[in-house]
Amino acid sequence: xxxxxxxxxxxxxxxxxxxxxxxxxxxxxxxxxxxxxxxxxxxxxxxxxxxxxxxxxxxxxxxxxxxxxxxxxxxxxxxxxxxxxxxxxxxxxxxxxxxxxxxxxxxxxxxxxxxxxxxxxxxxxxxxxxxxxxxxxxxxxxxxxxxxxxxxxxxxxxxxxxxxxxxxxxxxxxxxxxxxxxxxxxxxxxxxxxxxxxxxxxxxxxxxxxxxxxxxxxxxxxxxxxxxxxxxxxxxxxxxxxxxxxxxxxxxxxxxxxxxxxxxxxxxxxxxxxxxxxxxxxxxxxxxxxxx
Numbered sequence: 001x002x003x004x005x006x007x008x009x010x011x012x013x014x015x016x017x018x019x020x021x022x023x024x025x026x027x028x029x030x031x032x033x034x035x036x037x038x039x040x041x042x043x044x045x046x047x048x049x050x051x052x053x054x055x056x057x058x059x060x061x062x063x064x065x066x067x068x069x070x071x072x073x074x075x076x077x078x079x080x081x082x083x084x085x086x087x088x089x090x091x092x093x094x095x096x097x098x099x100x101x102x103x104x105x106x107x108x109x110x111x112x113x114x115x116x117x118x119x120x121x122x123x124x125x126x127x128x129x130x131x132x133x134x135x136x137x138x139x140x141x142x143x144x145x146x147x148x149x150x151x152x153x154x155x156x157x158x159x160x161x162x163x164x165x166x167x168x169x170x171x172x173x174x175x176x177x178x179x180x181x182x183x184x185x186x187x188x189x190x191x192x193x194x195x196x197x198x199x200x201x202x203x204x205x206x207x208x209x210x211x212x213x214x215x216x217x218x219x220x221x222x223x224x225x226x227x228x229x230x231x232x233x234x235x236x237x238x239x240x241x242x243x244x245x246x247x248x249x250x251x252x253x254x255x256x257x258x259x260x261x262x263x264x265x266x267x268x269x270x271x272x273x274x275x276x277x278x279x280x281x282x283x284x285x286x287x288x289x290x291x292x
Contacts, residue, residue, distance in 0.1 A: 002080045004050025007088060008032055008064045009077040014085075015092050022071045026057060027096075030103035033059040033135075034095055035088045037110075040139035042153070044182030044189060047084045052130040054116025056123055058107035059130055082254075083180065093147040110138045140184060148249050149194050149213040150220050153181055156192035159259060171198050172266035172273060174212055174237060176259035195262055197245055197276070202252055209253050210280065211246045212239070222248060225283050227276050234272065237263035247280040 011031050015023045023031075029052075039047035052059035067075045080088075095103060107113055112134035120126045144153040159178045177196035182189055195212035202208050212229070215221050225248035231239045239262070266273040 001046065002048045002084050003078075004032065004048045004061055004063055005067055005073050005075055006077045006080050007035060007048045007084060008061070008068070009073040010080050010085060011035070011088050011092065012071070012073065014089055015096055018089075018092060019096060024100055025065070025068055026100040027103055028068065029060045029064065030058055030100070030107055031088075031091055031095060032061060032064065033107060033110075034091045034103075035084070037135055037139050038087050038091055038142060038144065039084065040136045040182075041142035041184075042087060042144045042181060043083060044184075044187075046132060046135075047087060048080075052112075053127050054113050054120075054130050055125050055127075058104045059110075059113055062127075086179075090145070090147050094145065110135075112138050144181075145216075146179075146194070148246070148251055149211045150215040150217055150246075151194070151213055152216055153192055155214075155216060156194050159191040159193035171200060173198055173264050174239075174262040176262060177209060177253045178257045178259055193259060195239065195243065196253060196258075197265060198258075199250070199280075205255050206252045207255060207258065209251060210276070211249050211251065212243050213246060214241045214243050222246075225279050227272070227279060229272070234269055236268045237265065239263070245276050247276055248283045250280070 008028060011028060012023050015021070015031070033052055036047050036052075039045060050061055050063055052061050064073070067073050095106075098106075112130045115134050116128045116130045117126060120128075145151070146153060146156075149156075156179075157176075159176065174195050174197050176193040178191045178193045180189060181192045196209040197212055198207050198209050200208045215226070221244060226244040226246055229237060229239060229243045229245065231237070231241065231243075265276075
């Protein structure tokens with residue numbers, strides 16, 4: 001299991017990468033807490049080994065507080081697991097734009113924090129450990145959302161196929177990309193599958209892909225970089241709903257999490273495929289220009 005200081009270090013750096021801003025301490029503690037809660041909701045287990053105390057402004061990790069100086073974690077850290085990187089990034093996207101005081105208010109709605117504050121005055125700091133069992137209870141009210149595909153987990157198809165393909169995957173094709181998910185009703189780990197367009201092989205085990213999504217929150221559709229695929233116009237891609245190739249949301253999927261081919265985009269609809277590549281290149285160029 002990842003250490004809490006390692007996850008804190010990742011959140012600090014990822015937050016700066018996404019926003020260009022430095023992360024203040026109060027917001028760091030709240031993003032850590034929500035990462036822990038989301039991990040229970042998605043994976044059915046804690047994201048990291050480390051405790052929170054129920055302070056007056058919300059959950060606080062004393063270990064992180066003691067090792068957070070001038071905006072950095074000052075102890076040696078290590079990379080965290082891919083699954084927790086994914087969850088922490090989602091938390092930053094969902095909550096990172098909120099002010100620290102607003103995150104404090106949200107944390108006060110948690111059963112776990114309220115239970116840790118029993119018997120204390122509102123302005124009293126307190127140092128009672130927040131129970132993991134209470135955080136797990138809070139996780140039951142969460143409807144996990146994937147901010148790369150822009151869909152709720154329960155909108156993805158179930159995928160119970162545990163056998164990975166052993167043949168190479170072809171570029172230019174759309175495959176099922178699966179992700180682990182804790183089924184609260186069945187109380188066991190399960191998997192969800194999401195369409196993804198393979199662009200290239202990153203290394204022996206990873207593939208660079210573009211998400212293919214129906215995008216639940218339509219306000220998040222980018223009019224420039226989200227390329228619409230209507231199944232009526234492109235029936236041989238075998239997509240059930242109007243979907244969007246998210247040329248600005250490039251990500252990486254491990255080969256063990258790729259499954260059946262859904263459609264051969266380049267062979268069936270080459271003009272659409274080339275449009276997708278052009279938009280993806282345009283977005284990459286815009287990022288490069290911003291970085292210069």
